[in-house]
Amino acid sequence: MTTEGYNFAYLDEGTKRMIRRALLKAVAVPGHQVPFGSREMPLPYGWGTGGIQVTASVVGPDDVLKVIDQGADDTTNAVSIRRFFARVAPGLRTTERTAEATIIQTRHRIPETPLREGQVMVYQVPQPEPLFKLEPRRAETKRLHALADYGLMQVKLYEDIARHGRVGSSYDHPVMVGGRYLMAPSPIPSFDNPKMHLSPALQLFGAGRERRLYAVPPYTEVRSLDFDDHPFVPLRASGSCALCGADHTYLDEMVTDDRGGRLFVCSDTDYCGERQEQQAAERAA
Amino acid sequence: MYVAVKGGEAAIANAHSWLAEERRGDPSVPELSTGQIREQMTLAVDRVMAEGSCYDPGLAALAIKQARGDLIEAIFLLRAYRTTLPRFGASLPIDTGMMRVRRRVSATYKDLPGGQILGPTFDYTHRLLDFALAAEGHVPLPVPETDPGEDTACPRVTAMLADEGLMAPEQPSDAEPGDLTRTPLSYPAGRPLRLQNLARADEGFLLSMAYSTQRGYGNNHPFVGELRQGEVTVEILPPELGFPIEIGDITVTECQMVNQFNGSRTEPPQFTRGYGLVLGRTERRAMSMALVDRALRAEELGEEIAAPAQDEEFVLSHSDNVEATGFLEHLKLPHYVDFQSELEVVRAMRAAAAPAALREAAE
C-alpha cells in the first residue's frame, strides 16, 4: 500500500485545525471533556484512534515521536502506530528514547524517566467518562460534571473500602484535575497516577470512538480520589527487575515455566535498557 | 508471550503476508474480480455502501474482496477511505416521490394509485437450495418487460392518509441538519441526526432493535404503509450557477411505517410515521430503521419510555458496527499492565484475608 495522496500525518489540514481548536479548549478547561469531530481512521476504534488523531494534529516534521504500549516500544500495537506515522509523516523522526522524544503517544503507561518541559504526552483513551460505570447515560454524567456533583464517585470508593479494605481501582483510578473536574487518567496503573501531578509536560488525551478530548496543562494539580484516612496508595509488584535490578519501577510479571516459576522485569523497556547500559559502562570502567 | 518479546515488526509483516495468502485461497481456483462481486454479490455491495455511507459499488466491491467477505471489515475499509475525501458540497434533498420504481408494496391497501410492483424480491421464493446454481454457465432467461407506461410520479400512501388528516404531519424545517461524521452526537440528538445514525447503523443491531419493538418492548403497532425501491436522481446546486445540475442516479429503498397513536394532551388520535431511507436495495434495513425511528419518537409523542429501542442514547450510541467492532476487538491488545495491577490487588487482599481465616479456623 502506498501513502501517496495523503496529507502530512494523514489528516487534512481542516481536520487538524478542528482538533487543535478542541485541544486549546481542553487546555483552557483542564480535565473537562471536549467533544470533537473524530474521524474514521485506518486503524480500528479502540486501538488508539483518539491518540493518533491528537498526535497527527500536533506533530510537525521537526518532532521526534515515541510510541509505547504497556510501557514498551516493541509491542505490536506500538510498532503498528509508529510505522503508520513513519509512513504518512515524511521527515518525522521516531525514537525509543523517552528523553529524546518531543511527543510520546502511550497506551496504559507513563514512562519512568521523568518528563520535562516541552514534551507532549498523548494518551489513548478507551473511555473518557470516569462516571460511566455508575451512571451510563452521558446526558446525565454531563450534568454531574457541570454541577461538580461527584458524591456518587466517592460512594464507589467507600464501597471499595468497605468490601475490600482498599480502593479497588488498580488502574484508570479517577483523579480530580485542578480541584474542579473529575477525570479518567486512561487505563494507566494507579502506580503512574502521581506522575501526572504537576508534570512539566503537556498531557493530552484522545478518545476517538467516544469523540472526546481532554487535557492537563503543565504544572496542574492532579489528585487521585481517596479518603483522608485511606489515602491513595500507588501499587506495584513487590520485587525488583531481573534485568536491571530496579526496585522502584512498574514491573511486568513473566511466567518462566509451567511450574509456577516467574520473574519480574521493568514494563518500561527504554528505562530498563538505559539502566542496563549504564551498569555495563560502570562495570567496564 | 507474543508481545513481550522483541520482533513486533517482523511478526506483523509475516502476519500480513499470511493474511494475503489466505485471502487468495487455493491459487488453482480462478481469482474473484471486483466486477464479479459488484454484479453478483449486489446485496453485499449494497450493505457495505449503506453502512460505509459511501455510494460507490466499485469501491464497495473492492472492500469486500480485500476483507475476504467480512462485511463489517469491508464497511470499515470504505469508511476509512470515505473520511479522507474532500467535500465539494451537499446535494439537494432527493425526491423519492419521483423515484423510478422497481419495487413498491403497500400492506395497508390492496390496490392503490401507481399499483403494487413486486419487483426482484426473495419474498415468495421457496428457500430451497438450488443445486443447479452450483453448475456454472447458467444464464437466467430475461424477464419479459411490460410497458412501464408514462414516467409518472407515484403518490405516497402516507400522503393519502395525510390528506384525510389521519396522519400526523411532520414538523417541516429548513434548518441545516447536523452531520454526525463531523460533529459528535450529543443527547438529545433530535430526529435528523437520529435518522442519519440509523441509516448507517449495523443491520443486525437495527433488526434486533426493531424486532424487540414487535415483541412488546416498546410496541408501536406498525403497518408497512409503503415500501419502495428504485432509482432517484441526485442534484447539486452550485452557487455560481444558481440552478441545480444532475450528478447521477442512485438506488435507494424507502420505507414508511404507519403506526397507531392514541393521542395526547395536545394531539387527537391519528397515525404516526416511522421513516426509513437507505442506500441500495437493503430492504430489511429500511424496514428496521422505520420501526426504530418510530420507537425513538416515544418521548416526542408523550409515550412511556420503557424499552431499549425507545431510548435514544442507548440506541444511537451502540448502533455503529465500526465503533463497536473496534472496541470489542481491542480486548485482543495486551492489557498486561492493568492485569498486573489487578494481580497485585488480589494478592494483597488475599494476604490480608489469610491471617483472619487462620485465626477463625484456630478458634
Add this chain to the structure above:
Amino acid sequence: MMADDEPILSARGLSLSFGAVRALDEVSIDLWPGEVLAIVGESGSGKSTLLRALAGEMRPDAGRVTYRDASGEALEVHAMGEPALRRLARTEWGFVRQDARDGLRMGVSAGGNVGERLMAVGARHYGDIRTEAERWLERVEISPSRIDDRPGQFSGGMRQRLQIARTLVTRPRLVFMDEPTGGLDVSVQARLLDLIRGLVSDLGIAVVLVTHDIAAARLLAHRLVVMRHGRVVEEGLTDRVLDDPRHPYTQLLVSSVLAA
C-alpha cells in the same frame, strides 16, 4: 436571619392538567418551620402531583412555589434552575419515597447509602462517615452490624427505615414524604410511624407528608390538607379536621376510616 414567623414553603395558585384531567386546580398552601403538614385524599385526588410540584420535580402549568432557605432568602422553586435545585435537594431538602427502592441505591451497602449525602456535601474521612452511618442505623433501629449489607437483603420495613436514615443524615430542614408507610404490614407501619414522629420532632424538621392513611396523618401531622379532584376542599389543625370535619368529602373520608 431566619424568620420563624414566615412559611418555609409556600405555594400559590398551582394548576396542572393532563389532557382533560385537572390534577391540580388553583392549590395554595403554606408550611411553617418545624411543622408536619399532611396532604390526604384518595388516589387520583392530586396529592402526589402536588408533592412533586412542591419539590420541583414537576412543573405546574401555573402558579409558583417559594422556599425560604436557611439564610432566610426566598427562592422560587421553579425558577431557580437545575443546579440550585439539585444542590437544595441534597442539602436542605430530603425526599422519602413510597417504594424504598426508588429512594435507595440498591447496589450500594447500607453504609454507602447513608454516607452518600455526607460525601455529597464534602465528607472525606472514611472512618467518620462510617461512624456517622452506624449512629444513624442505630437511630432507625437497624443493627450497625448490617452496615455492609445491601438493601436487597433487608425487609420492607428495614429498607424504609434505611431510606429515612439516608435522608435525615445531613439534617435537612424540609422533607417530602410520599406514602412512607404504604405497602407495609400494619404492625410494621405503627413502628415506623412512631420512629418518624420521634425523629422529626427531635430534629425540628418541616415535613410535607402525602398519605391516604388517616391514622398516619393523625399520628404525625400538626395540620391537614384534604384534597379532592385536584382542589383543596378543607384544611386546618389535624384534630379539628378529623374530629369535626366540615366538608362532606372529609366527613366521608373520616367515617370510612372509623368504619374500617
